Amino acid sequence: KQEVTQIPAALSVPEGENLVLNCSFTDSAIYNLQWFRQDPGKGLTSLLLIQSSQREQTSGRLNASLDKSSGRSTLYIAASQPGDSATYLCAGSLTAGNKLTFGGGTRVLVKP
């Protein structure tokens, strides 16, 4: 059974600082790992998807890495902005089309 953990649960940084969000998983046979953003009371917005054959994905100021051997994924957000304040969730699946297992999320606050 895949278990996903995110540490820290909450993070507060001044504007402009780089953000580093951590995600760990127990089963190295992970098929996909996906990072999401959730604003209060809203659904999930997909940020980055890393397939098991990939090591990282980048989109603008966001970069996500995947290290299957150590069971870790890291989401980097460069030059944080107040608009980046949200909860960030990572989730993994063990096979194609299989259910996602979510971490507990990291609530991020970027102070102006």
Added chain:
Amino acid sequence: GAVVSQHPSRVICKSGTSVKIECRSLDFQATTMFWYRQFPKQSLMLMATSNEGSKATYEQGVEKDKFLINHASLTLSTLTVTSAHPEDSSFYICSARESGTYGYTFGSGTRLTVV
């Protein structure tokens, strides 16, 4: 990109009544959809996997007679909360994956309040 529409976004109902939530894949077909539940300041917990044309698969501890799931077409899955109680108040979110792609797309969620 793939879009999943969820309706309604908010619903308030009285105890003992039933509420239906719809999840539609707008521009793709989804043989499988997933229903999640989220309590305040907590992460998403999978409730069930909805399979088109067959019975849903429920996670351990989820009452299938209380949370009825119907996936009658390749673009629509519904979740019906039957005989709702205040403890059923929560945020319900659905998701689907477009065939041939790898990522999951989520609906905007439904805030259910049972009074």
